[in-house]
Amino acid sequence: MIKIVSFTICPFVQRVTALLEAKKIPYDIEFISLSNKPQWFLDLSPTGQVPMLVTDAGTALFESDAIVEYIDDTSAPLEPDLTPEQRAINRAWSYQASKHYLVQCGTMSAKDPATFQDRTRKLTAAFARVEKQLSDGPFFGGDTLGNVDIAWMVLLHRAHIVQAHSGFNMLAGFPKVKAWQQALMDTGIPQKSVAAEFPQKFHNFYLSDTTWLGRGANTNEAPCAPAKASSGGCCG
Numbered sequence: 001m002i003k004i005v006s007f008t009i010c011p012f013v014q015r016v017t018a019l020l021e022a023k024k025i026p027y028d029i030e031f032i033s034l035s036n037k038p039q040w041f042l043d044l045s046p047t048g049q050v051p052m053l054v055t056d057a058g059t060a061l062f063e064s065d066a067i068v069e070y071i072d073d074t075s076a077p078l079e080p081d082l083t084p085e086q087r088a089i090n091r092a093w094s095y096q097a098s099k100h101y102l103v104q105c106g107t108m109s110a111k112d113p114a115t116f117q118d119r120t121r122k123l124t125a126a127f128a129r130v131e132k133q134l135s136d137g138p139f140f141g142g143d144t145l146g147n148v149d150i151a152w153m154v155l156l157h158r159a160h161i162v163q164a165h166s167g168f169n170m171l172a173g174f175p176k177v178k179a180w181q182q183a184l185m186d187t188g189i190p191q192k193s194v195a196a197e198f199p200q201k202f203h204n205f206y207l208s209d210t211t212w213l214g215r216g217a218n219t220n221e222a223p224c225a226p227a228k229a230s231s232g233g234c235c236g
């Protein structure tokens with residue numbers, strides 16, 4: 001069976017596990033500490049980053065884009081009969097999601113409203129772009145769940161958790177994206193693509209009282225001064 005090497009709250013890992021769940025491909029998963037990476041992982045990984053997929057033959061694959069392509073190369077497509085042009089366009093829209101994973105992490109890590117507003121601009125622009133592109137749904141391409149849905153599911157699942165905790169709606173002003181988020185949550189894949197400990201670990205990292213979201217996203221709260229130099233973290 002293939003094995004995914006993971007870190008519990010890593011969005012790049014979740015994109016891979018969500019695709020495996022959507023395709024009903026069985027996999028083992030091993031969680032590692034990123035602050036104390038095991039030697040066997042460092043020996044296998046050229047970058048030292050998760051996700052890593054270890055094939056049945058023992059080959060270690062890295063970089064989530066390449067892993068997603070490998071999974072697609074070795075299994076039936078979620079959306080059959082797409083033209084090469086459509087597949088290329090879909091890859092581009094998937095990239096529009098994954099290049100914002102770290103942006104969302106940085107936004108959620110913001111410690112004060114001013115930093116939050118500053119960091120959230122890029123993410124909002126991404127949601128505005130995809131709002132214009134969405135079909136009548138329920139999924140990106142219509143009735144069938146596809147790879148673009150999987151890539152955006154990661155951002156939209158996290159936005160869902162943030163709103164449930166703080167009331168802050170990252171998708172305000174984007175009704176199509178909001179409906180898409182609900183359709184994706186209703187598939188059950190976001191929940192299945194993460195570990196049982198995910199809600200608690202995500203909460204501890206992004207929604208404790210050290211972040212503005214964690215304190216309830218109170219817009220009257222004074223900004224920290226001076227503004228923090230760091231751009232916020234992802235996965236510790």
Ligand SMILES: N[C@@H](CCC(=O)N[C@@H](CS)C(=O)NCC(=O)O)C(=O)O
Pocket residue numbers: 007009010011012034048049050051062063064065234235
């Ligand atoms: N471009 C990589 C990014 C993966 C990534 O940033 N992983 C983070 C966890 S979310 C990581 O492994 N960080 C540890 C490190 O960089 O040393 C991919 O798409 O797979």
